[in-house]
Amino acid sequence: SSELTQDPVVSVALGQTVRITCRGDNLRTYFASWYQQKPGQAPILVIYNRSTRPSGIPNRFSGSGSGNTASLTISGTQAGDEADYYCHSRDASERRIFGGGTRLTVL
């Protein structure tokens, strides 16, 4: 399958650590990237090549992965981190694929 699966909703208490996961067979071969999207805004790249943070992204955001799973971890979650998070990768035919998205709620 060339799909990427994410949990639709994840909640975290303010200041705690949360992990958002993405599963798909293609992740065994190709790196994942992660995007944060707030209402009415374009997505922002927060992690690429599984674990690399672009400049300007706080080090509270980290990425990891093993096998068919990629993860985005947010440490010391802030109220401003409440957003939709999408994983992305590709398949062997160079088709670019997005996960269905995870809505992060900060309690």
Added chain:
Amino acid sequence: QVQLQQWGAGLLKPSETLSLTCGVFGGTLSGYRWTWVRQPPGKGLEWIGEILDSGYTNNNPSLKSRATISIDTSDNHFSLRLASVTAADTGIYFCARGYSNAFDFWGQGTLVNVSS
């Protein structure tokens, strides 16, 4: 800092052709995948397709060849045409720069509404 600025018609009737353009400012087109992504209302992101500065294109098969992406290297912009639109094509359309299996810069988005 690279900036992508997009423009195009936002209201279409069924069967018409969607046409959007994305200008690239502060950077070169060379070496990147210039990409279109869309987002239906209240839903997730869908990759439409991409083009290189060479003119090579790679489109999402799910759009059944309705999408055409072109590039103008002399004027630093790329464009999307989507033929025979229906209500299912309503949503926000984003342009983006693809690099290293990621999209590092995005346009502001254009809301496209297909309605009779």
